[in-house]
Amino acid sequence: MTVNTQARTDEFTDIYDLGEPIADTRAPDVDVRQRWETRRFEAKLVNPANRRKLKVIIVGTGLAGASAAATLGEAGYHVTSFCYQDSPRRAHSIAAQGGINAAKNYRNDGDSIYRLFYDTVKGGDFRSRESNVYRLAQVSVEIIDQCVAQGVPFAREYGGLLDNRSFGGVQVSRTFYARGQTGQQLLIGAYQALERQVAAGTVINHTRHEMLEVIVADDRARGVIVRDMVTGEIETHFADAVVLATGGYGNVFFLSTNAMGCNVTANWRAHRKGAYFGNPCYTQIHPTCIPVSGDYQSKLTLMSESLRNDGRIWVPKKAGDDRPASQIPEDERDYYLERQYPSFGNLVPRDIASRAAKYVCDEGRGVGPGGLGVYLDFADAITRLGRDTVEAKYGNLFDMYAQITGENPYETPMRIYPAVHYTMGGLWVDYDLQSSITGLFVTGEANFSDHGANRLGASALMQGLADGYFVLPYTLANYLADGPYEPIDETHPAAVEAKQQVTDRIEKLLSINGTRTVDSFHRELGTIMWEYCGMARTEGGLLKAIELIRELRTEFWRNVKVTGVNEDLNQTLERAGRVADFIDLGELMCIDALHRRESCGGHFRVESQTEDGEALRHDDDFAYVAAWEFGGDGGKPVLHKEALIYQNVEMKQRSYK
Amino acid sequence: MKITVRVWRQANPSDEGKMVGYDLDDVSEHMSFLEMLDVLNERLTLEGEEPIAFDSDCREGICGMCGLVINGLAHGPERTTTCQLHMRSFKDGDVIDIEPWRSSSFPVVKDLVVDRGAFDRIIQAGGYISAPTGSAPEANNLPVPKENADHAFEAATCIGCGACVAACPNGSAMLFTAAKITHLGLLPQGQPERASRVLGMVEQHDHEGFGNCTNIGECTAACPKGIPLDTISRLNRDLLGALAKGKA
Numbered sequence: 072m073t074v075n076t077q078a079r080t081d082e083f084t085d086i087y088d089l090g091e092p093i094a095d096t097r098a099p100d101v102d103v104r105q106r107w108e109t110r111r112f113e114a115k116l117v118n119p120a121n122r123r124k125l126k127v128i129i130v131g132t133g134l135a136g137a138s139a140a141a142t143l144g145e146a147g148y149h150v151t152s153f154c155y156q157d158s159p160r161r162a163h164s165i166a167a168q169g170g171i172n173a174a175k176n177y178r179n180d181g182d183s184i185y186r187l188f189y190d191t192v193k194g195g196d197f198r199s200r201e202s203n204v205y206r207l208a209q210v211s212v213e214i215i216d217q218c219v220a221q222g223v224p225f226a227r228e229y230g231g232l233l234d235n236r237s238f239g240g241v242q243v244s245r246t247f248y249a250r251g252q253t254g255q256q257l258l259i260g261a262y263q264a265l266e267r268q269v270a271a272g273t274v275i276n277h278t279r280h281e282m283l284e285v286i287v288a289d290d291r292a293r294g295v296i297v298r299d300m301v302t303g304e305i306e307t308h309f310a311d312a313v314v315l316a317t318g319g320y321g322n323v324f325f326l327s328t329n330a331m332g333c334n335v336t337a338n339w340r341a342h343r344k345g346a347y348f349g350n351p352c353y354t355q356i357h358p359t360c361i362p363v364s365g366d367y368q369s370k371l372t373l374m375s376e377s378l379r380n381d382g383r384i385w386v387p388k389k390a391g392d393d394r395p396a397s398q399i400p401e402d403e404r405d406y407y408l409e410r411q412y413p414s415f416g417n418l419v420p421r422d423i424a425s426r427a428a429k430y431v432c433d434e435g436r437g438v439g440p441g442g443l444g445v446y447l448d449f450a451d452a453i454t455r456l457g458r459d460t461v462e463a464k465y466g467n468l469f470d471m472y473a474q475i476t477g478e479n480p481y482e483t484p485m486r487i488y489p490a491v492h493y494t495m496g497g498l499w500v501d502y503d504l505q506s507s508i509t510g511l512f513v514t515g516e517a518n519f520s521d522h523g524a525n526r527l528g529a530s531a532l533m534q535g536l537a538d539g540y541f542v543l544p545y546t547l548a549n550y551l552a553d554g555p556y557e558p559i560d561e562t563h564p565a566a567v568e569a570k571q572q573v574t575d576r577i578e579k580l581l582s583i584n585g586t587r588t589v590d591s592f593h594r595e596l597g598t599i600m601w602e603y604c605g606m607a608r609t610e611g612g613l614l615k616a617i618e619l620i621r622e623l624r625t626e627f628w629r630n631v632k633v634t635g636v637n638e639d640l641n642q643t644l645e646r647a648g649r650v651a652d653f654i655d656l657g658e659l660m661c662i663d664a665l666h667r668r669e670s671c672g673g674h675f676r677v678e679s680q681t682e683d684g685e686a687l688r689h690d691d692d693f694a695y696v697a698a699w700e701f702g703g704d705g706g707k708p709v710l711h712k713e714a715l716i717y718q719n720v721e722m723k724q725r726s727y728k
Numbered sequence: 729m730k731i732t733v734r735v736w737r738q739a740n741p742s743d744e745g746k747m748v749g750y751d752l753d754d755v756s757e758h759m760s761f762l763e764m765l766d767v768l769n770e771r772l773t774l775e776g777e778e779p780i781a782f783d784s785d786c787r788e789g790i791c792g793m794c795g796l797v798i799n800g801l802a803h804g805p806e807r808t809t810t811c812q813l814h815m816r817s818f819k820d821g822d823v824i825d826i827e828p829w830r831s832s833s834f835p836v837v838k839d840l841v842v843d844r845g846a847f848d849r850i851i852q853a854g855g856y857i858s859a860p861t862g863s864a865p866e867a868n869n870l871p872v873p874k875e876n877a878d879h880a881f882e883a884a885t886c887i888g889c890g891a892c893v894a895a896c897p898n899g900s901a902m903l904f905t906a907a908k909i910t911h912l913g914l915l916p917q918g919q920p921e922r923a924s925r926v927l928g929m930v931e932q933h934d935h936e937g938f939g940n941c942t943n944i945g946e947c948t949a950a951c952p953k954g955i956p957l958d959t960i961s962r963l964n965r966d967l968l969g970a971l972a973k974g975k976a
Binding site for chain 1: 739740762763764767770774776778784786787790792808812838841843847848852856859863865870873880884887888912917
């Protein structure tokens with residue numbers, strides 16, 4: 072299908088306004104290989120004696136937050152961190168299974184910093200910033216050293232050296248792992264480093280606290296309003312800089328692989344105060360999740376894509392073939408990824424694997440309840456490697472699958488189906504990881520910066536730790552070097568206003584006393600998003616979704632039922648605030664998806680595909696970051712475009728054939 | 729299937745608390761245990777009653793946030809976290825008792841939610857390797873025998889859920905503490921602080937009011953990650969060694 076160019080560049084000015092272009096002004100104008108070194112040298116330093124006079128607030132204690140808190144605490148700054156869980160160790164980074172990439176080239180298989188950079192830019196479908204990605208590849212090497220020094224028990228070979236495996240979308244083995252629990256082990260490492268600083272008195276961590284507003288005073292982020300989730304107390308905290316490390320927003324789909332508590336509230340509140348939201352429509356649908364089993368389903372469970380290294384994906388050749396897998400002969404099986412992508416086979420990038428699964432299910436060849444599943448078969452691997460080896464590599468994943476489904480994956484193939492897993496979009500930041508609010512920095516999944524339109528496997532852990540251990544400590548110091556900023560207190564109009572906004576909103580939520588539960592709204596929003604803003608998006612569908620979401624918002628604020636009071640542990644109230652923000656975010660995601668009339672990475676517009684049904688980019692029109700400015704309640708968001716300039720990697724149509 | 733749950737309801741830490749029964753008519757065997765509670769909470773909300781407060785987050789068995797005593801067993805009848813327990817482990821007509829972790833060191837916050845801050849404080853007392861960011865040597869300069877690395881990993885899979893404490897008749901957190909001692913003590917990076925670590929962590933453990941270990945082994949039987957009991961032997965050996973050296 073083709074779309075004429077005129078239509079493709081038309082803007083939907085009845086839905087949003089077009090603002091001035093923006094640009095990253097922080098990356099030095101030197102060769103990409105020298106940029107980070109140059110920036111580090113040019114960045115201002117803070118004398119150790121002055122650091123204790125500077126206060127930093129870090130919201131979120133996942134890989135990006137805990138690593139930053141620990142490192143800044145070690146450096147001597149006053150750090151206050153917050154997490155909504157009952158311990159920093161529970162942040163959702165812990166659930167990452169597969170591994171962490173690093174350009175160590177321990178396998179001697181042709182890897183290098185440049186190749187990791189190249190793979191990540193290509194994997195991101197040429198919608199990420201070269202500067203940021205190159206830096207990510209550079210510091211990847213240091214991350215592994217740091218984690219090993221902390222005692223992270225990575226998998227090792229018999230000689231005692233570190234083991235590697237390969238991961239989707241690349242042809243080298245550069246992924247370090249700790250069985251299927253790499254995220255857990257890395258987070259525990261960062262958590263322990265954080266707790267060490269808590270013991271040293273440089274970090275004060277508040278558990279069961281949720282950030283509900285950012286304080287922007289005199290055009291700088293100077294603090295946050297948080298709610299103590301046990302007592303309901305609304306607290307005001309001040310600092311010289313604020314860091315949001317609050318993760319992604321996949322739960323806008325209700326069903327996702329995110330933890331139940333993952334939410335967009337911190338980011339959305341900052342967005343409302345002036346932080347631009349970058350590429351909100353870029354969401355990653357992960358191909359290897361356990362299919363939905365019923366309408367009571369509260370979340371979806373990911374099976375690490377490392378399983379695709381040894382598992383073979385197939386469906387029956389015939390539509391409607393409902394024989395058990397074991398009774399379908401080899402020549403009646405379609406190993407569709409191996410067939411369509413002979414050089415990458417089952418290891419194609421996530422977006423391609425997900426869409427391919429959707430297509431075979433749309434053709435009626437899906438397996439399991441509702442026909443929404445494909446097989447991931449380990450029979451060959453068990454024959455080739457032996458059951459013990461397979462168990463050593465994937466044992467915990469197989470156990471998890473068996474526990475959830477009641478089926479034994481050593482004997483029958485697993486059933487998998489795509490699920491929302493990661494959001495590449497997030498708050499817009501410059502090379503220094505500073506948002507469009509001065510003094511507000513955003514790290515990890517919460518920012519938009521490194522993965523473009525699609526993230527490669529084992530890159531999320533890399534980015535979270537890169538930002539926290541090795542990037543922010545330099546760039547934040549550069550900002551803090553001009554501090555301490557003039558002290559403000561609770562009487563400052565910005566603090567008073569922010570606190571009032573929080574209490575007004577809570578009172579409003581508690582006073583509606585309607586007839587529908589918070590979860591019923593969240594499920595409805597999720598259904599709209601999955602249907603119209605999921606794996607395949609159309610102009611008509613997105614326009615419809617925007618209408619439906621607006622109606623849902625009206626209904627929510629008229630008819631939601633929130634029981635209990637504020638001055639108590641009130642999980643319904645917590646969820647209500649988060650769902651209200653998800654509704655607003657969902658609308659912006661659909662607007663972003665609507666305006667981007669091309670397909671790229673995780674964003675697939677049905678109107679823009681090649682004859683083979685692959686994502687078709689339009690680099691002349693859309694090689695930019697869409698950074699959205701909040702347009703006021705009921706107002707239109709404003710689109711600012713940051714042009715993406717490729718000086719090193721040639722933009723090509725991705726091919727994994 | 730039809731089931732009855734009897735749930736511990738306690739409005740706040742000072743409330744006395746009591747068991748309250750609820751009947752559920754339409755429970756699918758494929759539901760997770762927590763999804764069954766979600767369904768009940770939706771109903772309670774619509775009836776204008778306060779839903780039951782309970783903790784959960786990842787619902788994949790890895791974050792350690794969830795934890796209920798189900799029919800007297802920490803995390804229920806299967807060796808797994810509460811979130812990974814499915815209703816297929818129960819049958820039609822069952823009466824299921826649901827309580828919070830019971831330990832004076834884990835005070836009840838509300839209903840089934842407890843405060844496990846003591847675990848963070850035990851880690852603060854030495855459950856780390858001091859490796860300031862930027863100071864690390866090249867990773868492969870320090871080979872670790874695979875066997876040690878694997879054992880360290882096994883201990884490091886502890887999710888800090890607290891089932892060991894809930895299961896222990898003495899209310900001891902020795903398995904949690906020992907898992908960290910073992911993880912770090914088996915690695916070459918962990919040697920410099922090995923003595924101070926065990927002394928600090930055990931002292932904090934006792935200070936938090938956790939009971940002593942008398943080698944009963946309920947902890948390891950209840951542990952969803954199967955942390956082995958021999959980690960406690962390792963802790964004891966490290967503790968004796970450290971005390972003998974007089975490194976207090």
